[in-house]
Amino acid sequence: MEVYSVADNIVSPLGADTAANYKACRGGISGIAKVDDSTYYPEPFYGAALNADQKKTIHISEESDFTFLEQLFIHSISDALSHTHDLDKKRTLLVVSTTKGNIDLLSDNYKGLVDKKRSELMTMARTIASQFELPHSPIVVSNACISGLSAIITAKKLIELGQYDHAIVSGGDMLSEFVVSGFQSLKAISDEPCRPYDTRRKGISLGEACGTMIITRDAELAKEKKQVSRILSGSQSNDANHISGPSRTGEGLKLAVQRALNQADITARDIDYISAHGTATVFNDEMEAIAFDALGMSNIPLNSLKGYFGHTLGAAGVIESIIAIKQMRENELIASKGFQAAGTSKDLNVITEMNAIGGCEYILKTTSGFGGCNAAVVYKSI
């Protein structure tokens, strides 16, 4: 069975739909800025947060019965659905990807109207599903920073099994005092916008976003043929090394990529472009470089989109897949923002400026996360 992505949405500080986000990325515009707001952290830091005007544009309100993150999910899913013909809801599954969900509800400082029970991820997901009158109980994946790709792989599996015809895969996380203070305690946040793979990289920039992909066995659901791409394969692995640091050898990532290639029945040489994880921590980027080198993939054009969106945790795998697919459809590759000089022990072919390409048939999207997990998905052009 062939499984496709037929429509999508990204809502982030760069815009409220995929087109606006893609336009910003190809124009080299970043959503990362200095955040001087003590509700996030006592000192200023660099991150990608929606500002008041952006929230107003998509009607996000503090007086709502929904939390900020739920409103982002609802906006993202509504917009993605508007790009398809009607789905049979009885045959549609919602798969939610998030790391921290409504974590703000557990703060003593939370002043909104929503019950703390919605900090439970299943309860949040059911709230979102009910808004779209979806009869099936949603599936929630919480696999740290690979959650987005885990959700896509899960949706693909369940459609292939015949349990559903369509899945709405939606990944989201918010910027919160919880995560900012935590990553600051790990000394993982850069004191300037992040620089994936660059020699001067100093760590991550956090971001908030939500992304949605409509995944289906029916490619005719897309309103525009150009929106369609095929989800060819996907695999996950673990480094079995350390809960908060990647392995030095990249074994786990290698395993996930190799399995995804095997499933797709292609080789490393067939991949035209890699949308990598590239968090801009010293260890993550180095681990990826070692893994791609060992896989014989170091010449393949590669970028990290973290320089545009920041690290959006549970949203990352979804929104970065959407931008990756968009590049494939537009036959162009976007510069890896923040990169100037190679800073990994093994060479990578990091894309330094936006360029048109002759064609792009296979793309690889990878993510890695806390807990030692790695994921790889292969997309194919139609």
Place this chain on the structure above:
Amino acid sequence: MKLQIQAHSIITPASAQANGELVLSNDRKHPFNLFGKELYRYLSIQYPKFFKMDELCQLAFLGTELLTTHIENWNGDKVAIVLGNRSASLSSDKRHYQSIADRDNYFPSPAVFVYTLPNIMLGEMCIRYKITGENTCFMMDRMDAVFLYTYVRQLFEEEQYHYCITGFVNYSDDAYVGELYLVSSQKNTNAPLSRGFDKNFNQIIF
């Protein structure tokens, strides 16, 4: 593909059991942070990292220990973990919030923050047992055997795993449960159990 449950463990406030037999009783007497340590010592485990873990990870760790006693070694890339969980890392989340509640006494700790994700328990299992296959953490209200069965079976079909640890592990301040199953596609005459793996696999009666 023929899949079998080869081992089972369950840890609750009442007791720790393996393959239908009582390992250690607690009778709800001690909270988990004491019962868990007692079980750790009772099993003569030598793994100092255990004491750094949060309760959710300790629960998953001890359950896995009970599940794998008959396994001498395995090929870690042929082993997957697929778990259900309800309350995520709530206990560690609260601890992290306590550390940032007061701006004049702000002390977020990396040792707490790294445990504020539910999939970290899978990571700890992978490190301990050298498991490098897929590991996925799904949120669910209670053990959803039909979903886990469906997902795990498909995983075996697609990726030729030899083993998968599946089940439901949850920890919150007022309740906890760690219920694990070792599912295998391989014959193992040393295995404590050999029961069919189907969509009612959690209705196992000893």
